[in-house]
Amino acid sequence: RSALRRLCAVPAVALASGFPLIARAADYTLKYGNNLPVTHPLNIRAQEAAERILKESNGRVNIKIFPNNQLGGDTDMLAQVRSGGIDFFTPSALVIATLVPVAAINAVGFAFKDYNQVWSAMDGALGAHVRAAIAQRRLYAFEKMWDNGFRQTTSSKAPVKSAADMDGLKIRVPVSSLPISMFKGLGAAPASLQFSEVYSSLQTKVVDAQENPLPIIQVAKLYEVQKYCSLTNHIWDGYWFIANGRMWEGLPQDLKTVVARGINEAGLAQREDIKKLNASVQSDLEGRGLLFNQPSADSFREQLRSAGFYKEWQGRFGNEAWTLLEQAVGKLA
Ligand code: X2X
Numbered sequence: 001r002s003a004l005r006r007l008c009a010v011p012a013v014a015l016a017s018g019f020p021l022i023a024r025a026a027d028y029t030l031k032y033g034n035n036l037p038v039t040h041p042l043n044i045r046a047q048e049a050a051e052r053i054l055k056e057s058n059g060r061v062n063i064k065i066f067p068n069n070q071l072g073g074d075t076d077m078l079a080q081v082r083s084g085g086i087d088f089f090t091p092s093a094l095v096i097a098t099l100v101p102v103a104a105i106n107a108v109g110f111a112f113k114d115y116n117q118v119w120s121a122m123d124g125a126l127g128a129h130v131r132a133a134i135a136q137r138r139l140y141a142f143e144k145m146w147d148n149g150f151r152q153t154t155s156s157k158a159p160v161k162s163a164a165d166m167d168g169l170k171i172r173v174p175v176s177s178l179p180i181s182m183f184k185g186l187g188a189a190p191a192s193l194q195f196s197e198v199y200s201s202l203q204t205k206v207v208d209a210q211e212n213p214l215p216i217i218q219v220a221k222l223y224e225v226q227k228y229c230s231l232t233n234h235i236w237d238g239y240w241f242i243a244n245g246r247m248w249e250g251l252p253q254d255l256k257t258v259v260a261r262g263i264n265e266a267g268l269a270q271r272e273d274i275k276k277l278n279a280s281v282q283s284d285l286e287g288r289g290l291l292f293n294q295p296s297a298d299s300f301r302e303q304l305r306s307a308g309f310y311k312e313w314q315g316r317f318g319n320e321a322w323t324l325l326e327q328a329v330g331k332l333a
Pocket of ligand 1: 035
């Protein structure tokens with residue numbers, strides 16, 4: 001044992017004496033898990049952020065990325081970031097809402113009209129309200145949310161042209177109560193599944209439909225197992241970049257500054273990537289065989305109103321959060 005320890009001590013001694021050939025091990029080796037393929041802009045920008053942070057911290061902070069559900073599905077990663085098994089995670093607002101219910105507020109059906117409304121709300125008072133609620137669970141949410149996008153509906157059966165076409169539709173939704181309630185309100189038969197299960201559940205016809213932003217449909221190759229894409233724009237969804245609270249509190253202030261700057265600025269660049277992608281992704285997916293249609297939002301909104309969806313969720317989120325949402329998007333119900 002002590003011989004082993006002496007052996008291990010050699011590099012440290014060499015380092016202390018300025019031995020130039022041995023790289024300094026990082027003070028903080030931090031694990032970041034996410035649910036998306038490496039080709040998604042979230043992973044491309046996160047990789048850049050990790051490289052920048054390594055450099056600007058002079059090698060002291062080394063963030064290792066585990067993409068594509070390598071560490072388990074969203075439910076597992078949420079548990080791991082709470083326990084400290086991993087240090088960072090990017091849950092969608094829908095996913096972190098299983099722990100912090102008010103986080104689903106940006107996903108209220110047909111609330112946001114466009115990205116101007118989205119970013120002014122999420123970078124402003126509504127986002128601050130959600131971040132404070134996340135902090136209550138001893139998780140630190142970085143200031144800038146990353147973009148997932150406006151969610152669209154795909155199916156192997158038929159296009160969704162109006163709310164009536166949702167009737168009985170077997171559609172996968174994330175593990176989260178808001179989309180379950182919303183799709184039930186629309187008359188569909190939603191099933192909660194983690195993203196790690198989506199491709200195979202569509203392939204084996206456990207479900208016929210799913211809903212996700214176009215960039216995800218592209219990078220996860222969902223066009224291989226779906227035929228129709230209806231541009232329903234029913235939910236705007238984003239990713240909160242969160243850190244384990246104990247890890248974050250223990251990080252020295254100078255490193256907090258480097259890490260937060262790296263992550264927040266990468267998030268802003270990632271928003272731009274999605275914006276650019278949005279201009280070309282539909283024609284790419286058409287080329288891969290998806291058939292598109294663009295239904296009007298009216299019948300969906302009407303159906304949700306008459307099902308009492310908005311009233312119910314106003315009650316569940318509470319008046320403070322609901323007022324912040326309506327200040328950003330106008331009256332909803
Ligand atoms: O699970 C999904 O559908 C995804 C990838 O959009 C989320 O992370 C919520």
